[in-house]
Amino acid sequence: EAFVKIREQAKAYLEMKGELISGLNLINNTNLDYFPLKNKAEIFRLKGDFLLKLNDCENANVAYSNAIGLFKQLPKGWISWGNYCDM
Secondary structure, eight states, X not given: OHHHHHHHHHHHHHHSTTOHXXXXXXXXXXXXXXXXXXXXXXXXXXXXXXXHHXXXXXXXXXXXXXXXXXXXXXXXXXXXXXXXXXO
16 A cells, blocks of 8 residues: 555655655655545654654644644554654
8 A cells, every 4th residue: 555655665764864854755745635534644743753853843743733633543643742742
C-alpha cells in the first residue's frame, strides 16, 4: 500500500542524518486525496516530527494540531503533540 511505503520512507528519513529536508519534501509532495482520515492524520504527525527536528516549532505545533483535528483517535498524534508541549 502507498501509505505504508510513504510512512516507512519518512521514518527512515527522520533517522538519517542530513535527510530531514528530503523527508519533509516527501511529506509535502504526498497527495493526501486518496488516503483515509487516519492515514492523513499520520502524515501530518510525521510532518510535525520533521518540522520539530528542523526547529520550526510553530509549524510543528500546527501539523500536530492538524493531525489530531483530522483523527482524534490517533495515539501517536497525541503522544507527539504532548511531547512537543512538554518541551
